[in-house]
Amino acid sequence: MKVRIHVSLKPGVLDPQGRAIQHSLEGLGFSGVNEVRQGKLIELDVDPAVTDDQLDEMCRKLLANMVIENYRIERVAQVESAQ
Amino acid sequence: MKVRIHVSLKPGVLDPQGRAIQHSLEGLGFSGVNEVRQGKLIELDVDPAVTDDQLDEMCRKLLANMVIENYRIERVAQVESAQ
Numbered sequence: 676m677k678v679r680i681h682v683s684l685k686p687g688v689l690d691p692q693g694r695a696i697q698h699s700l701e702g703l704g705f706s707g708v709n710e711v712r713q714g715k716l717i718e719l720d721v722d723p724a725v726t727d728d729q730l731d732e733m734c735r736k737l738l739a740n741m742v743i744e745n746y747r748i749e750r751v752a753q754v755e756s757a758q
Numbered sequence: 759m760k761v762r763i764h765v766s767l768k769p770g771v772l773d774p775q776g777r778a779i780q781h782s783l784e785g786l787g788f789s790g791v792n793e794v795r796q797g798k799l800i801e802l803d804v805d806p807a808v809t810d811d812q813l814d815e816m817c818r819k820l821l822a823n824m825v826i827e828n829y830r831i832e833r834v835a836q837v838e839s840a841q
Contacts, residue, residue: 681799696800699820705812707805716764716797717779722790729788737782
């Protein structure tokens with residue numbers, strides 16, 4: 676079973692990487708981009724026996740830094756993962 | 759308008775970072791994790807006038823390395839972004 680974990684910086688936390696991307700987009704001539712934030716996307720392939728609580732614990736213990744980051748767990752339906 | 763861009767390594771491309779995460783999860787006592795892949799999540803705040811073609815071009819020119827990475831563009835509905 677596939678699980679996607681989206682890790683993003685909390686609002687207000689400085690994101691120099693996102694800033695650099697925004698400036699580069701401007702430099703390439705793209706206008707209308709007001710803000711860019713860069714986060715992490717972690718895709719796990721786990722046994723169906725793994726519970727939501729366990730996934731939550733993985734995020735808190737390792738995958739996200741709870742001081743500066745938020746996370747969101749998304750279980751990917753089998754239909755989508757088969758595409 | 760919020761846009762999320764998911765950048766992930768193409769299948770078959772070696773992902774040492776994902777491997778390291780997998781080993782760390784095992785070391786922490788989590789079982790049942792078969793594979794881990796790490797990608798990037800780029801959140802843009804763009805003007806509504808920015809078209810899908812422009813977003814596509816941003817990905818191809820800057821945000822994703824088309825040789826080793828795939829990308830997926832997701833426009834976030836206003837309802838969700840207001841949460």
